[in-house]
Amino acid sequence: MDDRVTETTAGSPAPSVPVPAASKPSGWSGLLRFVGPLLWCVGLLLPVTLSPAWITVGGIFAIYAIVALSQDIVLGRAGMYDMGHAVYFGVGAYISAILSLTFGWPILWTIPVAVVVSAALGAVLSAPIVKLRGDYLLVVTIGFNAIFVLAMKNNLFGLTGGPDGIFGVSGPSVFGHVFGSQSDLFYLNWVVLALVLWIMRNLDRSALGRTFRYLKYDELAATTLGVNAHRYKVAAFALAAGIAGLAGTLFAMQLSAVSPGSFQFTDSVVLFAIVLVGGQASVPGVLLGTAMMFVVPQIFTDLAQYRYLVFGIAMIVVMVLRPQGIWPARRRGA
Amino acid sequence: MNQTVQPGQAPDGADTLLELDGIGISFGGLRAVDDLSFRVQSGQIVGLIGPNGAGKTTVFNMITGVYQPTDGHIRWHGRELTGMPPHRIAQAGIRRTFQTIRLFADMSVLENVIAGEHLQIRQKWWQGLLNTPAQRREEKDLVDRAMAVLEKMDLAGVAHENATSLPYGAQRRVEMARTLVAGPELVILDEPAAGLNEFESAALNDTIRAIRDTGVTVILVEHDMSVVMNVTDNIVVINFGKKIAEGKPEEIRSNPLVIEAYLGQDDDEDDPLMEAVQEATS
Numbered sequence: 001m002d003d004r005v006t007e008t009t010a011g012s013p014a015p016s017v018p019v020p021a022a023s024k025p026s027g028w029s030g031l032l033r034f035v036g037p038l039l040w041c042v043g044l045l046l047p048v049t050l051s052p053a054w055i056t057v058g059g060i061f062a063i064y065a066i067v068a069l070s071q072d073i074v075l076g077r078a079g080m081y082d083m084g085h086a087v088y089f090g091v092g093a094y095i096s097a098i099l100s101l102t103f104g105w106p107i108l109w110t111i112p113v114a115v116v117v118s119a120a121l122g123a124v125l126s127a128p129i130v131k132l133r134g135d136y137l138l139v140v141t142i143g144f145n146a147i148f149v150l151a152m153k154n155n156l157f158g159l160t161g162g163p164d165g166i167f168g169v170s171g172p173s174v175f176g177h178v179f180g181s182q183s184d185l186f187y188l189n190w191v192v193l194a195l196v197l198w199i200m201r202n203l204d205r206s207a208l209g210r211t212f213r214y215l216k217y218d219e220l221a222a223t224t225l226g227v228n229a230h231r232y233k234v235a236a237f238a239l240a241a242g243i244a245g246l247a248g249t250l251f252a253m254q255l256s257a258v259s260p261g262s263f264q265f266t267d268s269v270v271l272f273a274i275v276l277v278g279g280q281a282s283v284p285g286v287l288l289g290t291a292m293m294f295v296v297p298q299i300f301t302d303l304a305q306y307r308y309l310v311f312g313i314a315m316i317v318v319m320v321l322r323p324q325g326i327w328p329a330r331r332r333g334a
Numbered sequence: 335m336n337q338t339v340q341p342g343q344a345p346d347g348a349d350t351l352l353e354l355d356g357i358g359i360s361f362g363g364l365r366a367v368d369d370l371s372f373r374v375q376s377g378q379i380v381g382l383i384g385p386n387g388a389g390k391t392t393v394f395n396m397i398t399g400v401y402q403p404t405d406g407h408i409r410w411h412g413r414e415l416t417g418m419p420p421h422r423i424a425q426a427g428i429r430r431t432f433q434t435i436r437l438f439a440d441m442s443v444l445e446n447v448i449a450g451e452h453l454q455i456r457q458k459w460w461q462g463l464l465n466t467p468a469q470r471r472e473e474k475d476l477v478d479r480a481m482a483v484l485e486k487m488d489l490a491g492v493a494h495e496n497a498t499s500l501p502y503g504a505q506r507r508v509e510m511a512r513t514l515v516a517g518p519e520l521v522i523l524d525e526p527a528a529g530l531n532e533f534e535s536a537a538l539n540d541t542i543r544a545i546r547d548t549g550v551t552v553i554l555v556e557h558d559m560s561v562v563m564n565v566t567d568n569i570v571v572i573n574f575g576k577k578i579a580e581g582k583p584e585e586i587r588s589n590p591l592v593i594e595a596y597l598g599q600d601d602d603e604d605d606p607l608m609e610a611v612q613e614a615t616s
Contacts, residue, residue: 210449224399
């Protein structure tokens with residue numbers, strides 16, 4: 001381009017468009033950059049300050065936060081209604097459990113396999129369906145989840161242990177130290193959560209993450225700019241499934257058992273709701289949603305059985321009064 | 335930007351960039367475009383005009399792969415473009431804007447323009463996830479290039495604003511910046527003056543000419559005859575999906591078929607072409 005564009009547009013008679021002053025990304029995100037890691041560090045103190053029950057709650061929170069963040073990649077960022085995300089979480093958990101118990105692999109070695117196989121499954125399952133419109137895609141993914149649970153219950157290949165699942169997964173051993181206690185596992189989960197949070201931050205700053213959002217907001221416009229929509233949508237599923245598979249491994253260690261009951265349609269619904277209620281494409285929102293679902297009920301243990309009732313009411317109230325979620329994403333100005 | 339002289343281009347710029355050869359498309363029983371042929375020479379500004387519902391946007395949608403023509407061929411530098419999906423056509427160096435502005439809502443002006451650089455992005459997915467130094471450098475380059483275009487379009491001050499919160503005219507310019515940032519060979523503008531006030535639309539004339547002067551060929555659909563008659567080198571007039579005239583602006587003004595097509599409308603009270611014709615003849 002030459003400079004004539006400047007001269008002509010800038011020199012046009014009275015640019016009648018009031019041009020707002022350049023605004024920098026709000027101070028909030030800058031503050032969060034410090035508060036986030038600080039909260040994570042405070043979390044590290046949890047095992048030395050709280051009771052064992054709370055340590056377990058912290059570990060479970062970290063695992064579900066990872067799964068919910070991965071759900072957010074597909075749902076909140078790429079804008080695809082994946083209502084079967086528990087499948088990839090389950091695949092990761094089953095792969096780690098089977099490889100470590102049936103084939104005697106050290107559990108840490110199962111992690112890359114769980115991640116890669118889950119990601120590959122995410123790609124293979126999504127490839128034929130990503131062209132479907134939102135609501136149709138949602139129904140198909142519900143179908144995936146139903147089939148997965150059925151396959152696990154029926155002891156697929158004689159490996160998945162049927163309706164009761166597989167027991168006895170142990171924590172990893174590193175240099176002779178077995179990560180067996182709840183606080184050991186908490187640290188492990190907490191560190192992996194930090195890794196996933198770092199990846200999410202990078203995703204927000206990368207062409208990949210931006211392209212997911214272009215597709216969410218206007219697929220046609222994105223494709224006329226050269227975006228291969230099919231490829232990127234499958235990539236979103238694969239990335240999200242891989243991260244969910246990673247969380248699955250942690251889950252198998254945390255509970256030392258894996259069963260179909262943990263990866264049902266209702267679990268997918270919960271993940272879906274966490275993203276919507278917390279705030280799509282918002283990391284703090286998703287973490288908040290996860291905390292509401294998995295931590296807050298523990299505070300009121302007597303009322304724990306009302307967890308779905310409370311969350312259900314929260315879903316209704318938030319969706320009606322604040323459809324963008326409790327803590328909506330604040331767009332960085334790139 | 336890299337678009338000046340194409341290899342194999344005649345010095346006088348007379349080679350055919352885009353050729354529509356007998357293209358047609360039907361929607362159900364409706365023949366929206368029928369046996370339409372015209373050529374766009376490199377370096378030209380070509381106007382596509384016609385009464386409402388004549389099929390102008392449909393033609394654009396076929397060129398950019400949004401619709402697949404049921405008949406005919408679209409050739410680009412002599413190569414077949416027909417049947418390719420939109421992202422492949424973008425790869426060929428064709429960019430477009432939309433009649434109803436299609437910006438990415440909830441994203442900044444800068445991010446919208448960076449979307450136009452998609453095909454120049456070299457970072458691998460894992461480099462993005464790991465935030466490698468090379469990836470960070472590329473991100474900075476993407477921002478710099480986008481800012482340079484925003485600067486030229488008088489939009490640098492709003493780079494960090496939410497794109498869809500801008501006034502209409504500014505949104506149109508963001509969309510144009512998004513098409514220009516990658517240095518395309520051909521830009522297709524679908525009613526760029528729609529919704530602009532008279533100052534903005536006067537500025538638009540200069541902007542379109544400036545785009546052409548950087549070596550980018552332009553096709554535009556436009557109702558604003560002050561834009562069409564002032565900036566185009568060549569005009570194609572269609573009505574009911576068929577070409578009824580083609581020629582230089584002054585030829586089109588006096589073409590009886592064109593006048594009839596516009597007069598034949600029911601809502602000719604403030605018909606833009608007729609106004610332009612009257613203005614030109616008075």
